[in-house]
Amino acid sequence: MESWEHPRGSSPVGAEHRKMSFNPVGRWVPPEIQKEPTLQVSKGKRILQVAIACLYCLFAAGVVFGYAAFKPVLVKEGVYRNLCDEEGNGEEGKTCYEQELRLNLMFTTAAVATNVCALPVGTILDKYGPRVSGITGSVLLTMGAIFFIFASKVPFDAYIPGYFFLALGGPFVFISSFQLSNTFPRHSGLILALLTGAFDSSSAVFLFYRLIYEATRGSFTPSNLFTVYLIVPAFILVVQIFLMPARSYKTVGELVAAAEGTADETTQPEEDLDDPARLERIREERRVRRESVLSELVPLLGKQGEDEQQKQEQRKKEISGVWGALHGQTAFQQIKTPWFVLITLFTMGQMLRINYFVATIRPQYEYMLGDYKLAEQVNNVFDIALPLGGVISIPFIGLILDNTSTAFVLAFLVTAATTIGVLGCLPYLWAAYANIALFVIYRPLYYTAVSDYAAKVFGFYTFGKVYGLIICVAGLFNFLQSACDALRYKQFHGDPIPVNIFLLVTVFLIGCVLVYYVHRKTQEMKRDYLEDEAEHAVERTMPEVSNGYNSLASHSNGNV
Numbered sequence: 214m215e216s217w218e219h220p221r222g223s224s225p226v227g228a229e230h231r232k233m234s235f236n237p238v239g240r241w242v243p244p245e246i247q248k249e250p251t252l253q254v255s256k257g258k259r260i261l262q263v264a265i266a267c268l269y270c271l272f273a274a275g276v277v278f279g280y281a282a283f284k285p286v287l288v289k290e291g292v293y294r295n296l297c298d299e300e301g302n303g304e305e306g307k308t309c310y311e312q313e314l315r316l317n318l319m320f321t322t323a324a325v326a327t328n329v330c331a332l333p334v335g336t337i338l339d340k341y342g343p344r345v346s347g348i349t350g351s352v353l354l355t356m357g358a359i360f361f362i363f364a365s366k367v368p369f370d371a372y373i374p375g376y377f378f379l380a381l382g383g384p385f386v387f388i389s390s391f392q393l394s395n396t397f398p399r400h401s402g403l404i405l406a407l408l409t410g411a412f413d414s415s416s417a418v419f420l421f422y423r424l425i426y427e428a429t430r431g432s433f434t435p436s437n438l439f440t441v442y443l444i445v446p447a448f449i450l451v452v453q454i455f456l457m458p459a460r461s462y463k464t465v466g467e468l469v470a471a472a473e474g475t476a477d478e479t480t481q482p483e484e485d486l487d488d489p490a491r492l493e494r495i496r497e498e499r500r501v502r503r504e505s506v507l508s509e510l511v512p513l514l515g516k517q518g519e520d521e522q523q524k525q526e527q528r529k530k531e532i533s534g535v536w537g538a539l540h541g542q543t544a545f546q547q548i549k550t551p552w553f554v555l556i557t558l559f560t561m562g563q564m565l566r567i568n569y570f571v572a573t574i575r576p577q578y579e580y581m582l583g584d585y586k587l588a589e590q591v592n593n594v595f596d597i598a599l600p601l602g603g604v605i606s607i608p609f610i611g612l613i614l615d616n617t618s619t620a621f622v623l624a625f626l627v628t629a630a631t632t633i634g635v636l637g638c639l640p641y642l643w644a645a646y647a648n649i650a651l652f653v654i655y656r657p658l659y660y661t662a663v664s665d666y667a668a669k670v671f672g673f674y675t676f677g678k679v680y681g682l683i684i685c686v687a688g689l690f691n692f693l694q695s696a697c698d699a700l701r702y703k704q705f706h707g708d709p710i711p712v713n714i715f716l717l718v719t720v721f722l723i724g725c726v727l728v729y730y731v732h733r734k735t736q737e738m739k740r741d742y743l744e745d746e747a748e749h750a751v752e753r754t755m756p757e758v759s760n761g762y763n764s765l766a767s768h769s770n771g772n773v
Contacts, residue, residue: 328688413603
């Protein structure tokens with residue numbers, strides 16, 4: 214480890230490189246902190262990094278979720294039409310059972326891959342940094358595009374692996390961008406909102422392609438699209454190498470903790486000191502060093518500073534009602550609790566419902582409305598509303614999560630999901646549009662609320678493992694989409710209502726149990742907190758009362 218001692222001949226406080234200070238100890242910042250990208254990279258470059266990340270996330274982070282817009286193009290191109298018999302090959306734009314099942318399997322595989330790969334993405338990001346993660350995403354996106362370019366020319370099914378690699382590439386690119394929120398701590402929420410908005414809007418890539426496909430009367434084929442799309446992973450590769458950071462930007466708290474940890478390593482432990490004067494001097498030096506680090510971070514924190522930010526964070530924690538419920542426990546201990554089991558079951562059901570609806574919206578409404586053209590119209594509205602709803606809902610999501618309790622948020626989710634489920638069973642055009650309007654706002658709120666729940670309940674130390682496991686298990690459960698499709702076609706002859714009702718009731722019951730459990734635990738935690746406060750208040754008051762009594766007794770004895 215580098216020594217903090219100054220070389221001979223230099224100012225003991227480094228005045229030749231520092232601003233004037235009346236602090237007798239001088240302004241001191243550990244070399245490790247001075248080398249942090251947050252302090253070394255210029256403001257202009259950090260702004261450019263955020264802008265570039267938003268740009269490539271817009272074209273790469275979640276393109277596979279634009280499947281509802283891409284599927285009609287694949288149907289018109291005759292993808293998997295060979296699986297149909299003579300009767301199923303009749304009407305253009307319609308699919309037979311086998312074709313529909315295989316097309317939906319393509320999206321199901323992609324949805325599962327997107328969620329399951331959250332675990333390896335986090336591991337690679339932590340071990341090798343955002344640059345390696347971003348480059349990995351670029352390679353995977355390239356592979357997906359190449360499969361689609363040659364899909365119509367090769368003797369094997371290249372569509373499913375192509376969509377699979379596109380799905381894998383998205384999280385590597387998107388998750389590695391989260392650390393850029395630390396480039397400007399004062400605006401971290403805004404930066405995360407921009408990145409999330411870019412992810413939600415990326416589903417519009419296939420919407421615009423479908424419009425181009427229809428405008429060119431099918432001459433701009435999927436092969437042409439993905440040939441052009443190769444520009445995206447190439448761009449990501451170039452900026453990762455020449456512009457984006459190799460190491461993740463640290464939060465302000467991590468920088469301060471690093472400084473304090475470094476200071477502790479070079480200072481004699483307090484318990485080994487018997488001299489009160491020396492102990493007080495060491496504590497003062499640590500305080501001054503911490504203030505020195507914070508002074509370096511003032512341009513990042515702004516006028517409010519760290520204390521104000523801590524007050525705001527403390528307020529959010531108190532409002533949530535569940536903050537710290539399982540903090541300090543191991544991941545294995547946490548996953549054995551109802552906190553984990555119930556949110557995982559709820560996520561499994563909700564994710565299945567969400568992705569099943571995205572994959573089958575057109576055939577569902579074709580049956581319920583009894584009109585192919587109306588179903589196509591509903592599908593077109595959904596294609597536009599999905600990315601738009603994600604962007605519009607961003608500011609409201611923050612307001613809801615920061616200003617309401619976790620129990621309220623979960624109750625709201627269950628209520629909204631139930632309303633969406635009921636609307637999804639009504640065979641009316643107005644119900645279809647109302648369903649879409651609620652769905653596109655609910656989807657980003659739901660995913661954000663689950664991550665918010667995991668952070669507040671399980672803590673950041675085990676967040677990657679526990680949250681990754683929730684999403685991974687729920688993602689694997691999405692393979693049941695194929696079973697839902699088979700039931701809809703074979704058992705109910707294309708009628709989606711029985712399957713929708715089953716999913717609605719199942720998720721509603723799980724959601725009610727989850728809300729009840731979290732509400733009850735919130736009340737218990739609040740009661741325990743008040744009891745602890747009362748005990749500490751008594752402990753603080755009793756010595757004062759005792760001292761007052763002794764003083765009075767002494768005074769009385771002196772007068773007698």
